[in-house]
Amino acid sequence: MKKPLIIGIAGGSASGKSSISAQLKERYEQSGSVVIIRQDDYYKDQSEKTMEERVKTNYDHPFAFDNDLLVENLQSLLKGEEIKKPIYDFVNHTRSSKTEVVKPSDVIVLEGLFILEEEKLRSLCDMKLFVDTDADVRFIRRLIRDVKERGRTLDSVVEQYQTTVRVMHNLFVEPSKRYADVIIPEGGKNSVALDLLITKISSIIKENMV
Template sequence: MATYHPPWNEPLFIGVAGGSGSGKSSVVSTVINKLNVPWTVVISTDSYYKQLTDDQRERAFRSEYDFDAPEALEWDLLYDHMMQLKQGKRIYVPQYAFDTHTRTDKTVSVYAPYVVIIEGIYALYDERIRRLFDTKVFVDADMDVCLARRTLRDMAHRGRDLDGIIAQWFRFVKPNYIEKVAPTSKYADILVTRGSNNYVAIDMLIALIRQALKQKAAQQKEQLESLSTDKTVFNRDNLLIVPQTPQFEGLSTIIMDRTTSMEDFIFYFERIATILIEHALDSLDVAEQSVTTATGMEYKGLRFTKSITGVAILRAGGTFDIAFRRTVPEMSFGRLLILSDTATGEPALRYEKLPKCITNDTVILTDPQVGSAAAALMAIQVMLDHGVSEKNIIFITFLASRLGIMRILKAFPKIRLIVGKPTDEMVPRFIDARYFGT
Protein backbone atom coordinates (compact mmCIF):
# COMPACT_ATOMS: atom_id res chain seq x y z
CA MET A 1 0.00 0.00 0.00
CA ALA A 2 1.37 3.42 -0.99
CA THR A 3 2.04 5.87 1.82
CA TYR A 4 2.97 9.53 2.07
CA HIS A 5 5.92 10.90 4.03
CA PRO A 6 6.58 14.66 3.98
CA PRO A 7 10.04 15.98 3.08
CA TRP A 8 10.65 17.00 6.71
CA ASN A 9 10.42 13.39 7.84
CA GLU A 10 13.96 12.14 8.34
CA PRO A 11 15.59 15.60 8.06
CA LEU A 12 19.29 15.81 7.33
CA PHE A 13 21.19 16.06 10.64
CA ILE A 14 24.60 17.76 10.67
CA GLY A 15 26.72 17.75 13.84
CA VAL A 16 29.27 20.55 14.25
CA ALA A 17 31.62 20.19 17.24
CA GLY A 18 34.86 21.85 18.33
CA GLY A 19 36.44 23.73 21.18
CA SER A 20 34.96 26.85 22.73
CA GLY A 21 35.87 29.78 20.49
CA SER A 22 37.09 27.53 17.66
CA GLY A 23 34.81 29.19 15.10
CA LYS A 24 31.91 26.71 15.01
CA SER A 25 29.28 29.44 14.76
CA SER A 26 31.19 31.18 11.96
CA VAL A 27 31.45 27.93 10.02
CA VAL A 28 27.73 27.25 10.47
CA SER A 29 26.83 30.80 9.45
CA THR A 30 28.97 30.54 6.31
CA VAL A 31 27.40 27.19 5.40
CA ILE A 32 23.87 28.55 5.83
CA ASN A 33 24.57 31.67 3.77
CA LYS A 34 26.15 29.70 0.94
CA LEU A 35 23.58 26.91 1.07
CA ASN A 36 20.68 29.39 0.90
CA VAL A 37 18.03 26.85 1.91
CA PRO A 38 15.25 28.53 3.93
CA TRP A 39 14.22 25.40 5.82
CA THR A 40 17.58 24.96 7.58
CA VAL A 41 17.65 25.38 11.37
CA VAL A 42 20.53 25.59 13.82
CA ILE A 43 20.15 24.21 17.33
CA SER A 44 22.90 25.00 19.82
CA THR A 45 23.66 22.49 22.53
CA ASP A 46 24.00 25.54 24.83
CA SER A 47 20.20 25.64 24.88
CA TYR A 48 20.23 22.32 26.71
CA TYR A 49 22.18 23.35 29.80
CA LYS A 50 20.52 21.85 32.86
CA GLN A 51 18.54 24.02 35.22
CA LEU A 52 20.89 24.82 38.11
CA THR A 53 20.16 24.55 41.80
CA ASP A 54 20.57 27.67 43.95
CA ASP A 55 23.95 26.43 45.14
CA GLN A 56 25.10 25.72 41.58
CA ARG A 57 23.99 29.18 40.44
CA GLU A 58 25.99 30.82 43.22
CA ARG A 59 29.04 28.84 42.11
CA ALA A 60 28.36 29.85 38.50
CA PHE A 61 28.38 33.54 39.43
CA ARG A 62 31.77 32.97 41.08
CA SER A 63 32.99 31.21 37.89
CA GLU A 64 33.31 28.00 39.89
CA TYR A 65 30.69 25.91 38.06
CA ASP A 66 31.91 23.70 35.22
CA PHE A 67 29.74 24.52 32.19
CA ASP A 68 32.30 22.79 29.96
CA ALA A 69 31.73 19.31 31.34
CA PRO A 70 29.38 17.03 29.35
CA GLU A 71 27.38 16.45 32.54
CA ALA A 72 26.20 20.09 32.39
CA LEU A 73 23.97 19.28 29.40
CA GLU A 74 20.56 17.61 29.36
CA TRP A 75 21.37 14.95 26.78
CA ASP A 76 18.12 13.01 27.10
CA LEU A 77 16.08 16.09 26.16
CA LEU A 78 18.27 16.86 23.15
CA TYR A 79 18.06 13.26 21.96
CA ASP A 80 14.28 13.24 22.44
CA HIS A 81 13.95 16.46 20.43
CA MET A 82 16.06 15.07 17.60
CA MET A 83 13.93 11.93 17.49
CA GLN A 84 10.77 14.04 17.36
CA LEU A 85 12.17 16.05 14.45
CA LYS A 86 13.11 12.80 12.76
CA GLN A 87 9.44 11.79 13.00
CA GLY A 88 8.24 15.11 11.59
CA LYS A 89 7.00 16.50 14.91
CA ARG A 90 7.27 20.01 16.34
CA ILE A 91 9.71 20.67 19.17
CA TYR A 92 10.20 23.58 21.56
CA VAL A 93 13.88 24.33 22.12
CA PRO A 94 14.59 25.73 25.60
CA GLN A 95 16.40 29.05 25.94
CA TYR A 96 19.25 29.53 28.40
CA ALA A 97 20.16 32.94 29.87
CA PHE A 98 23.91 33.08 30.47
CA ASP A 99 23.75 36.35 32.40
CA THR A 100 21.45 34.82 35.04
CA HIS A 101 22.53 31.16 34.63
CA THR A 102 18.93 30.00 34.29
CA ARG A 103 16.74 28.35 31.70
CA THR A 104 14.09 30.92 30.81
CA ASP A 105 10.36 30.39 30.34
CA LYS A 106 10.75 31.13 26.63
CA THR A 107 11.18 28.46 23.96
CA VAL A 108 11.78 28.47 20.22
CA SER A 109 9.41 26.44 18.07
CA VAL A 110 11.01 24.24 15.40
CA TYR A 111 8.88 22.41 12.86
CA ALA A 112 9.36 20.91 9.40
CA PRO A 113 13.07 21.60 8.78
CA TYR A 114 14.84 19.80 5.96
CA VAL A 115 18.32 20.38 7.42
CA VAL A 116 19.09 20.49 11.16
CA ILE A 117 22.53 21.62 12.32
CA ILE A 118 23.38 20.72 15.91
CA GLU A 119 26.24 22.96 17.02
CA GLY A 120 28.20 22.80 20.27
CA ILE A 121 31.46 21.73 21.86
CA TYR A 122 30.05 18.28 22.65
CA ALA A 123 27.94 17.80 19.52
CA LEU A 124 29.82 14.56 18.77
CA TYR A 125 30.11 13.35 22.37
CA ASP A 126 26.92 11.37 23.04
CA GLU A 127 26.81 8.09 21.11
CA ARG A 128 23.00 8.11 20.70
CA ILE A 129 23.07 11.57 19.17
CA ARG A 130 26.14 10.80 17.10
CA ARG A 131 24.30 7.92 15.43
CA LEU A 132 21.58 10.31 14.24
CA PHE A 133 23.98 12.54 12.31
CA ASP A 134 24.25 12.16 8.55
CA THR A 135 27.46 14.20 8.53
CA LYS A 136 29.78 14.98 11.44
CA VAL A 137 32.07 18.02 11.47
CA PHE A 138 34.83 19.04 13.88
CA VAL A 139 36.15 22.62 13.84
CA ASP A 140 39.74 22.84 15.08
CA ALA A 141 41.68 25.97 16.07
CA ASP A 142 44.72 26.98 18.13
CA MET A 143 43.83 27.21 21.83
CA ASP A 144 45.24 30.74 22.19
CA VAL A 145 42.99 31.90 19.36
CA CYS A 146 40.05 30.16 21.03
CA LEU A 147 40.74 31.97 24.31
CA ALA A 148 40.83 35.35 22.58
CA ARG A 149 37.53 34.70 20.78
CA ARG A 150 35.85 33.36 23.92
CA THR A 151 36.96 36.40 25.92
CA LEU A 152 35.46 38.83 23.41
CA ARG A 153 32.22 36.83 23.15
CA ASP A 154 31.64 36.34 26.88
CA MET A 155 32.35 39.97 27.74
CA ALA A 156 30.14 41.29 24.93
CA HIS A 157 27.21 38.86 25.08
CA ARG A 158 27.24 36.90 28.34
CA GLY A 159 27.87 39.58 30.95
CA ARG A 160 31.11 38.12 32.27
CA ASP A 161 34.24 39.89 33.50
CA LEU A 162 37.78 39.25 32.31
CA ASP A 163 39.07 37.71 35.55
CA GLY A 164 36.19 35.22 35.65
CA ILE A 165 36.69 34.28 32.00
CA ILE A 166 40.42 33.62 32.46
CA ALA A 167 39.86 31.65 35.67
CA GLN A 168 37.17 29.53 34.05
CA TRP A 169 39.35 28.91 30.99
CA PHE A 170 42.28 27.41 32.86
CA ARG A 171 40.19 25.61 35.49
CA PHE A 172 37.47 24.11 33.28
CA VAL A 173 37.51 24.96 29.57
CA LYS A 174 41.01 23.99 28.51
CA PRO A 175 41.26 20.77 30.61
CA ASN A 176 37.85 19.59 29.38
CA TYR A 177 38.81 20.33 25.79
CA ILE A 178 42.01 18.30 26.02
CA GLU A 179 40.41 15.40 27.89
CA LYS A 180 36.88 15.19 26.44
CA VAL A 181 36.24 17.49 23.47
CA ALA A 182 39.34 16.99 21.30
CA PRO A 183 39.00 13.15 21.33
CA THR A 184 35.58 13.44 19.63
CA SER A 185 37.33 14.73 16.49
CA LYS A 186 38.00 11.08 15.59
CA TYR A 187 34.28 10.70 14.82
CA ALA A 188 34.24 13.58 12.33
CA ASP A 189 33.67 13.05 8.62
CA ILE A 190 35.06 16.51 7.90
CA LEU A 191 37.80 18.26 9.90
CA VAL A 192 37.70 22.05 9.48
CA THR A 193 40.86 23.96 10.35
CA ARG A 194 41.14 27.77 10.09
CA GLY A 195 37.39 28.05 10.74
CA SER A 196 35.25 29.78 8.13
CA ASN A 197 38.37 30.57 6.07
CA ASN A 198 38.69 26.89 5.16
CA TYR A 199 36.74 27.18 1.92
CA VAL A 200 37.62 23.68 0.72
CA ALA A 201 36.11 21.97 3.78
CA ILE A 202 33.05 24.24 3.81
CA ASP A 203 32.40 23.72 0.09
CA MET A 204 32.70 19.97 0.64
CA LEU A 205 30.10 20.12 3.41
CA ILE A 206 27.75 22.22 1.27
CA ALA A 207 28.12 19.78 -1.62
CA LEU A 208 27.19 16.87 0.67
CA ILE A 209 24.10 18.70 1.93
CA ARG A 210 22.96 19.66 -1.58
CA GLN A 211 23.41 16.11 -2.81
CA ALA A 212 21.36 14.77 0.10
CA LEU A 213 18.58 17.31 -0.55
CA LYS A 214 18.60 16.41 -4.24
CA GLN A 215 18.17 12.74 -3.37
CA LYS A 216 15.33 13.60 -0.98
CA ALA A 217 13.56 15.61 -3.71
CA ALA A 218 13.88 12.64 -6.08
CA GLN A 219 12.42 10.35 -3.42
CA GLN A 220 9.49 12.75 -2.98
CA LYS A 221 8.75 12.58 -6.70
CA GLU A 222 8.94 8.80 -6.67
CA GLN A 223 6.63 8.67 -3.68
CA LEU A 224 4.07 10.89 -5.40
CA GLU A 225 4.24 8.72 -8.52
CA SER A 226 3.75 5.58 -6.43
CA LEU A 227 0.39 6.95 -5.31
CA SER A 228 -0.61 6.89 -8.98
CA THR A 229 0.72 3.45 -9.86
CA ASP A 230 -0.20 1.66 -6.64
CA LYS A 231 -2.98 -0.88 -7.30
CA THR A 232 -4.74 -0.27 -3.98
CA VAL A 233 -8.37 0.76 -4.45
CA PHE A 234 -8.99 4.06 -2.67
CA ASN A 235 -11.91 4.63 -0.33
CA ARG A 236 -14.65 6.21 -2.43
CA ASP A 237 -17.00 6.31 0.57
CA ASN A 238 -15.10 9.36 1.84
CA LEU A 239 -15.35 11.18 -1.49
CA LEU A 240 -18.27 13.52 -2.07
CA ILE A 241 -18.70 15.10 -5.48
CA VAL A 242 -21.19 17.93 -5.19
CA PRO A 243 -24.42 17.09 -7.09
CA GLN A 244 -24.25 18.77 -10.48
CA THR A 245 -27.59 20.55 -10.18
CA PRO A 246 -28.61 23.22 -12.71
CA GLN A 247 -27.73 25.86 -10.10
CA PHE A 248 -24.23 24.49 -9.47
CA GLU A 249 -23.56 23.93 -13.16
CA GLY A 250 -24.68 27.49 -13.90
CA LEU A 251 -22.37 28.90 -11.22
CA SER A 252 -19.50 26.78 -12.54
CA THR A 253 -20.08 28.06 -16.06
CA ILE A 254 -19.73 31.65 -14.87
CA ILE A 255 -16.48 30.82 -13.06
CA MET A 256 -15.01 29.01 -16.07
CA ASP A 257 -15.94 31.81 -18.49
CA ARG A 258 -12.87 33.97 -19.18
CA THR A 259 -15.09 36.98 -19.96
CA THR A 260 -16.62 37.06 -16.46
CA SER A 261 -15.77 40.33 -14.73
CA MET A 262 -13.71 40.29 -11.55
CA GLU A 263 -16.68 41.57 -9.53
CA ASP A 264 -18.94 38.79 -10.81
CA PHE A 265 -16.19 36.20 -10.44
CA ILE A 266 -15.78 37.02 -6.74
CA PHE A 267 -19.53 37.02 -6.11
CA TYR A 268 -20.24 33.70 -7.81
CA PHE A 269 -17.15 31.92 -6.51
CA GLU A 270 -18.12 32.84 -2.96
CA ARG A 271 -21.51 31.28 -3.69
CA ILE A 272 -19.76 28.08 -4.85
CA ALA A 273 -17.49 28.17 -1.78
CA THR A 274 -20.56 28.42 0.45
CA ILE A 275 -22.13 25.37 -1.19
CA LEU A 276 -18.91 23.37 -0.70
CA ILE A 277 -18.67 24.43 2.95
CA GLU A 278 -22.32 23.52 3.55
CA HIS A 279 -21.67 20.02 2.22
CA ALA A 280 -18.70 19.77 4.58
CA LEU A 281 -20.87 20.82 7.52
CA ASP A 282 -23.48 18.22 6.57
CA SER A 283 -20.87 15.51 7.15
CA LEU A 284 -19.98 16.58 10.71
CA ASP A 285 -20.96 14.71 13.86
CA VAL A 286 -23.89 16.26 15.71
CA ALA A 287 -25.71 15.80 19.01
CA GLU A 288 -29.22 16.68 20.09
CA GLN A 289 -29.72 20.02 21.80
CA SER A 290 -32.86 21.63 23.16
CA VAL A 291 -33.28 25.41 23.17
CA THR A 292 -36.04 27.82 24.11
CA THR A 293 -37.45 29.91 21.28
CA ALA A 294 -38.28 33.63 21.41
CA THR A 295 -41.91 32.69 22.08
CA GLY A 296 -40.99 30.44 25.01
CA MET A 297 -41.40 27.13 23.18
CA GLU A 298 -38.91 24.29 23.49
CA TYR A 299 -37.15 23.40 20.26
CA LYS A 300 -35.25 20.13 19.91
CA GLY A 301 -32.40 20.71 17.50
CA LEU A 302 -28.80 19.74 16.83
CA ARG A 303 -25.32 21.08 17.52
CA PHE A 304 -21.87 20.18 16.25
CA THR A 305 -19.95 18.01 18.71
CA LYS A 306 -16.52 19.45 17.84
CA SER A 307 -15.08 22.91 17.36
CA ILE A 308 -14.33 23.78 13.73
CA THR A 309 -11.09 25.21 12.41
CA GLY A 310 -10.67 26.32 8.81
CA VAL A 311 -7.14 26.15 7.40
CA ALA A 312 -6.42 27.83 4.07
CA ILE A 313 -3.55 26.74 1.84
CA LEU A 314 -2.30 30.17 0.81
CA ARG A 315 -2.88 32.06 -1.13
CA ALA A 316 -5.62 30.32 -3.12
CA GLY A 317 -7.31 28.82 -0.05
CA GLY A 318 -8.07 32.34 1.14
CA THR A 319 -10.82 32.52 -1.48
CA PHE A 320 -12.98 30.55 0.99
CA ASP A 321 -12.54 32.98 3.91
CA ILE A 322 -15.63 35.15 3.38
CA ALA A 323 -17.83 32.11 2.77
CA PHE A 324 -16.53 30.58 6.01
CA ARG A 325 -17.28 33.72 8.01
CA ARG A 326 -20.79 33.88 6.62
CA THR A 327 -21.44 30.19 7.24
CA VAL A 328 -19.66 29.48 10.55
CA PRO A 329 -18.75 32.88 12.06
CA GLU A 330 -17.53 31.39 15.35
CA MET A 331 -14.90 29.11 13.78
CA SER A 332 -11.16 29.69 14.18
CA PHE A 333 -8.73 30.04 11.28
CA GLY A 334 -5.25 28.88 10.35
CA ARG A 335 -2.88 29.43 7.44
CA LEU A 336 -0.36 27.32 5.53
CA LEU A 337 1.94 28.70 2.84
CA ILE A 338 3.19 25.98 0.51
CA LEU A 339 5.34 27.13 -2.40
CA SER A 340 7.33 25.31 -5.04
CA ASP A 341 11.07 25.12 -4.46
CA THR A 342 12.72 26.94 -7.37
CA ALA A 343 15.56 24.40 -7.46
CA THR A 344 13.55 21.18 -7.46
CA GLY A 345 10.02 22.25 -8.38
CA GLU A 346 8.73 20.35 -5.36
CA PRO A 347 6.33 21.95 -2.86
CA ALA A 348 7.84 23.25 0.36
CA LEU A 349 6.16 24.42 3.57
CA ARG A 350 7.28 28.03 4.01
CA TYR A 351 4.89 29.24 6.72
CA GLU A 352 2.31 27.85 9.10
CA LYS A 353 0.10 29.65 11.59
CA LEU A 354 -2.42 27.51 13.42
CA PRO A 355 -4.60 27.98 16.51
CA LYS A 356 -2.90 26.80 19.70
CA CYS A 357 -4.87 23.61 20.18
CA ILE A 358 -6.64 21.95 17.27
CA THR A 359 -6.08 18.35 18.33
CA ASN A 360 -9.76 17.67 18.98
CA ASP A 361 -11.19 19.98 16.31
CA THR A 362 -12.73 19.21 12.97
CA VAL A 363 -10.28 20.80 10.53
CA ILE A 364 -11.48 21.93 7.11
CA LEU A 365 -8.63 22.45 4.64
CA THR A 366 -9.32 24.65 1.63
CA ASP A 367 -7.73 24.99 -1.79
CA PRO A 368 -9.93 25.83 -4.79
CA GLN A 369 -7.85 23.72 -7.19
CA VAL A 370 -6.04 20.40 -6.84
CA GLY A 371 -3.76 19.18 -9.61
CA SER A 372 -0.97 16.78 -8.69
CA ALA A 373 -2.13 16.97 -5.03
CA ALA A 374 1.44 17.56 -3.80
CA ALA A 375 0.43 20.64 -1.77
CA ALA A 376 -2.77 18.98 -0.54
CA LEU A 377 -0.87 15.94 0.73
CA MET A 378 1.61 18.18 2.53
CA ALA A 379 -1.17 20.22 4.15
CA ILE A 380 -2.94 17.10 5.41
CA GLN A 381 0.33 15.82 6.88
CA VAL A 382 0.83 19.11 8.74
CA MET A 383 -2.55 18.59 10.40
CA LEU A 384 -1.61 15.06 11.41
CA ASP A 385 1.70 16.31 12.81
CA HIS A 386 -0.28 18.70 15.00
CA GLY A 387 -2.31 15.88 16.50
CA VAL A 388 -5.47 16.12 14.40
CA SER A 389 -7.03 12.73 13.75
CA GLU A 390 -7.21 11.79 10.08
CA LYS A 391 -10.95 11.14 10.36
CA ASN A 392 -11.43 14.71 11.64
CA ILE A 393 -9.94 16.29 8.50
CA ILE A 394 -12.11 17.50 5.63
CA PHE A 395 -10.54 18.80 2.42
CA ILE A 396 -12.73 20.92 0.16
CA THR A 397 -11.88 22.05 -3.35
CA PHE A 398 -13.75 23.26 -6.42
CA LEU A 399 -11.69 21.77 -9.27
CA ALA A 400 -9.73 18.56 -8.67
CA SER A 401 -8.03 16.28 -11.16
CA ARG A 402 -9.00 12.64 -10.89
CA LEU A 403 -5.30 11.87 -10.41
CA GLY A 404 -5.15 14.26 -7.44
CA ILE A 405 -8.31 12.78 -5.93
CA MET A 406 -6.88 9.28 -6.19
CA ARG A 407 -3.56 10.29 -4.62
CA ILE A 408 -5.19 12.03 -1.66
CA LEU A 409 -7.52 9.18 -0.80
CA LYS A 410 -4.85 6.52 -1.26
CA ALA A 411 -2.45 8.34 1.04
CA PHE A 412 -5.08 9.35 3.60
CA PRO A 413 -8.10 7.04 3.25
CA LYS A 414 -9.86 8.30 6.39
CA ILE A 415 -10.16 11.99 5.49
CA ARG A 416 -13.29 13.33 3.83
CA LEU A 417 -12.77 14.91 0.42
CA ILE A 418 -15.41 17.24 -1.03
CA VAL A 419 -15.02 18.18 -4.69
CA GLY A 420 -17.05 20.63 -6.75
CA LYS A 421 -16.04 19.38 -10.18
CA PRO A 422 -13.59 16.55 -10.95
CA THR A 423 -11.50 16.99 -14.10
CA ASP A 424 -9.76 14.46 -16.31
CA GLU A 425 -6.77 16.75 -16.77
CA MET A 426 -4.86 19.05 -14.42
CA VAL A 427 -6.36 22.50 -14.97
CA PRO A 428 -3.75 25.30 -14.68
CA ARG A 429 -4.35 27.45 -11.61
CA PHE A 430 -6.45 30.52 -12.28
CA ILE A 431 -9.02 30.91 -9.49
CA ASP A 432 -6.81 32.81 -7.04
CA ALA A 433 -5.54 35.14 -9.79
CA ARG A 434 -9.09 35.91 -10.95
CA TYR A 435 -10.38 36.29 -7.38
CA PHE A 436 -7.58 38.52 -6.08
CA GLY A 437 -7.01 40.32 -9.37
CA THR A 438 -3.32 39.48 -9.72
Protein backbone atom coordinates in the same frame (compact mmCIF):
# COMPACT_ATOMS: atom_id res chain seq x y z
CA MET B 1 9.45 14.54 3.54
CA LYS B 2 12.29 12.06 3.59
CA LYS B 3 14.35 11.47 6.72
CA PRO B 4 16.29 14.66 7.49
CA LEU B 5 20.07 14.68 7.34
CA ILE B 6 21.76 15.51 10.65
CA ILE B 7 25.17 17.17 10.40
CA GLY B 8 27.04 17.15 13.71
CA ILE B 9 29.62 19.90 14.21
CA ALA B 10 31.91 19.58 17.24
CA GLY B 11 35.05 21.36 18.35
CA GLY B 12 36.51 23.41 21.17
CA SER B 13 34.96 26.51 22.67
CA ALA B 14 35.15 29.40 20.14
CA SER B 15 36.70 27.13 17.51
CA GLY B 16 34.33 28.37 14.79
CA LYS B 17 31.38 25.96 15.07
CA SER B 18 28.81 28.73 15.25
CA SER B 19 30.47 30.57 12.38
CA ILE B 20 30.01 27.57 10.11
CA SER B 21 26.42 27.12 11.29
CA ALA B 22 25.64 30.80 10.70
CA GLN B 23 27.00 30.69 7.17
CA LEU B 24 24.94 27.60 6.40
CA LYS B 25 21.84 29.26 7.81
CA GLU B 26 22.45 32.38 5.71
CA ARG B 27 23.01 30.28 2.58
CA TYR B 28 19.73 28.40 2.95
CA GLU B 29 17.62 30.94 4.85
CA GLN B 30 15.20 31.63 2.01
CA SER B 31 14.58 27.95 1.26
CA GLY B 32 14.05 27.09 4.92
CA SER B 33 15.73 23.76 4.26
CA VAL B 34 18.26 23.97 7.10
CA VAL B 35 17.70 24.41 10.85
CA ILE B 36 20.41 25.00 13.46
CA ILE B 37 20.26 23.24 16.83
CA ARG B 38 22.89 24.38 19.34
CA GLN B 39 23.86 22.17 22.24
CA ASP B 40 24.49 25.37 24.24
CA ASP B 41 20.72 25.87 24.52
CA TYR B 42 20.47 22.52 26.29
CA TYR B 43 22.43 23.43 29.39
CA LYS B 44 20.53 22.08 32.38
CA ASP B 45 18.04 24.38 34.08
CA GLN B 46 19.50 25.97 37.23
CA SER B 47 16.62 28.20 38.26
CA GLU B 48 16.45 26.60 41.72
CA LYS B 49 20.09 27.44 42.45
CA THR B 50 21.45 30.72 43.76
CA MET B 51 23.53 32.88 41.44
CA GLU B 52 26.62 31.97 43.50
CA GLU B 53 25.93 28.27 42.92
CA ARG B 54 25.28 28.81 39.21
CA VAL B 55 28.59 30.60 38.72
CA LYS B 56 30.45 27.65 40.24
CA THR B 57 28.96 25.15 37.77
CA ASN B 58 31.47 23.52 35.42
CA TYR B 59 29.87 24.43 32.09
CA ASP B 60 32.60 22.68 30.14
CA HIS B 61 31.80 19.19 31.43
CA PRO B 62 29.37 16.88 29.56
CA PHE B 63 27.23 16.57 32.71
CA ALA B 64 26.27 20.26 32.37
CA PHE B 65 24.03 19.42 29.41
CA ASP B 66 20.54 17.93 29.23
CA ASN B 67 21.43 15.57 26.40
CA ASP B 68 18.37 13.39 27.03
CA LEU B 69 16.13 16.31 26.09
CA LEU B 70 18.32 17.11 23.09
CA VAL B 71 18.09 13.52 21.82
CA GLU B 72 14.32 13.52 22.39
CA ASN B 73 13.96 16.75 20.40
CA LEU B 74 16.11 15.45 17.56
CA GLN B 75 14.08 12.24 17.36
CA SER B 76 10.89 14.31 17.14
CA LEU B 77 12.34 16.34 14.25
CA LEU B 78 13.36 13.12 12.51
CA LYS B 79 9.74 11.98 12.73
CA GLY B 80 8.54 15.20 11.14
CA GLU B 81 7.30 16.78 14.37
CA GLU B 82 7.98 20.36 15.43
CA ILE B 83 9.64 20.99 18.79
CA LYS B 84 9.84 23.71 21.41
CA LYS B 85 13.58 24.18 21.81
CA PRO B 86 14.87 25.62 25.09
CA ILE B 87 16.82 28.87 25.11
CA TYR B 88 19.67 29.39 27.56
CA ASP B 89 20.24 32.69 29.36
CA PHE B 90 24.02 33.06 29.56
CA VAL B 91 23.84 36.24 31.62
CA ASN B 92 21.80 34.63 34.42
CA HIS B 93 23.36 31.16 34.02
CA THR B 94 20.10 29.28 33.66
CA ARG B 95 17.46 28.23 31.14
CA SER B 96 15.25 31.02 29.88
CA SER B 97 11.48 30.88 30.38
CA LYS B 98 11.16 31.41 26.62
CA THR B 99 11.32 28.63 24.03
CA GLU B 100 11.74 28.58 20.27
CA VAL B 101 9.49 26.60 17.94
CA VAL B 102 11.60 24.62 15.45
CA LYS B 103 9.89 22.96 12.51
CA PRO B 104 11.19 19.84 10.71
CA SER B 105 13.59 20.47 7.84
CA ASP B 106 15.63 18.64 5.21
CA VAL B 107 18.89 19.28 7.05
CA ILE B 108 19.54 19.67 10.78
CA VAL B 109 22.85 21.24 11.75
CA LEU B 110 23.69 20.13 15.29
CA GLU B 111 26.60 21.99 16.85
CA GLY B 112 28.24 21.93 20.24
CA LEU B 113 31.22 20.97 22.35
CA PHE B 114 30.23 17.36 22.96
CA ILE B 115 28.30 16.37 19.85
CA LEU B 116 30.88 13.72 18.98
CA GLU B 117 31.83 12.87 22.57
CA GLU B 118 28.27 11.82 23.47
CA GLU B 119 27.46 8.46 21.82
CA LYS B 120 23.69 9.03 21.80
CA LEU B 121 24.16 12.24 19.82
CA ARG B 122 26.95 10.91 17.64
CA SER B 123 24.85 7.95 16.53
CA LEU B 124 22.15 10.28 15.21
CA CYS B 125 24.55 12.18 12.95
CA ASP B 126 24.79 11.31 9.27
CA MET B 127 27.85 13.56 8.85
CA LYS B 128 30.29 14.25 11.68
CA LEU B 129 32.55 17.30 11.52
CA PHE B 130 35.23 18.52 13.92
CA VAL B 131 36.39 22.14 13.81
CA ASP B 132 40.08 22.19 14.69
CA THR B 133 41.43 25.60 15.74
CA ASP B 134 44.59 26.49 17.68
CA ALA B 135 44.14 26.99 21.42
CA ASP B 136 45.40 30.59 21.47
CA VAL B 137 42.95 31.61 18.74
CA ARG B 138 40.09 29.91 20.59
CA PHE B 139 40.97 31.65 23.84
CA ILE B 140 41.06 35.12 22.26
CA ARG B 141 37.73 34.53 20.51
CA ARG B 142 36.16 33.26 23.74
CA LEU B 143 37.47 36.21 25.73
CA ILE B 144 35.98 38.73 23.29
CA ARG B 145 32.66 36.85 23.04
CA ASP B 146 32.11 36.34 26.77
CA VAL B 147 32.96 39.94 27.70
CA LYS B 148 30.95 41.57 24.89
CA GLU B 149 27.99 39.20 24.57
CA ARG B 150 27.65 37.41 27.90
CA GLY B 151 28.44 40.13 30.41
CA ARG B 152 31.53 38.46 31.88
CA THR B 153 34.58 40.19 33.29
CA LEU B 154 38.05 39.67 31.83
CA ASP B 155 39.28 38.09 35.08
CA SER B 156 36.37 35.63 35.25
CA VAL B 157 36.92 34.51 31.66
CA VAL B 158 40.63 33.94 32.24
CA GLU B 159 40.01 32.04 35.49
CA GLN B 160 37.34 29.84 33.89
CA TYR B 161 39.60 29.06 30.96
CA GLN B 162 42.50 28.08 33.21
CA THR B 163 40.48 26.03 35.72
CA THR B 164 37.91 24.23 33.53
CA VAL B 165 37.82 25.10 29.83
CA ARG B 166 41.34 23.99 28.94
CA VAL B 167 41.22 20.90 31.17
CA MET B 168 37.81 19.75 29.90
CA HIS B 169 38.83 20.37 26.30
CA ASN B 170 41.82 18.06 26.67
CA LEU B 171 39.78 15.41 28.51
CA PHE B 172 36.61 15.32 26.42
CA VAL B 173 36.55 17.53 23.33
CA GLU B 174 39.93 16.90 21.70
CA PRO B 175 39.67 13.06 21.97
CA SER B 176 36.28 13.15 20.21
CA LYS B 177 38.08 14.25 17.04
CA ARG B 178 38.66 10.59 16.24
CA TYR B 179 34.95 10.13 15.51
CA ALA B 180 34.85 12.87 12.84
CA ASP B 181 34.27 12.10 9.18
CA VAL B 182 35.80 15.46 8.26
CA ILE B 183 38.17 17.75 10.20
CA ILE B 184 37.88 21.45 9.33
CA PRO B 185 40.85 23.63 10.32
CA GLU B 186 40.04 27.22 11.35
CA GLY B 187 36.26 26.89 11.23
CA GLY B 188 34.27 29.38 9.17
CA LYS B 189 37.41 30.89 7.68
CA ASN B 190 38.02 27.67 5.74
CA SER B 191 36.15 28.56 2.56
CA VAL B 192 37.15 25.37 0.75
CA ALA B 193 35.68 23.10 3.43
CA LEU B 194 32.56 25.27 3.64
CA ASP B 195 32.03 25.11 -0.13
CA LEU B 196 32.31 21.31 -0.05
CA LEU B 197 29.81 21.17 2.79
CA ILE B 198 27.34 23.41 0.95
CA THR B 199 27.67 21.28 -2.17
CA LYS B 200 26.83 18.15 -0.17
CA ILE B 201 23.86 19.76 1.55
CA SER B 202 22.51 21.13 -1.72
CA SER B 203 22.63 17.70 -3.31
CA ILE B 204 20.69 16.20 -0.40
CA ILE B 205 18.04 18.92 -0.53
CA LYS B 206 17.69 18.34 -4.28
CA GLU B 207 17.26 14.59 -3.73
CA ASN B 208 14.55 15.21 -1.13
CA MET B 209 12.60 17.33 -3.60
CA VAL B 210 12.34 14.47 -6.10
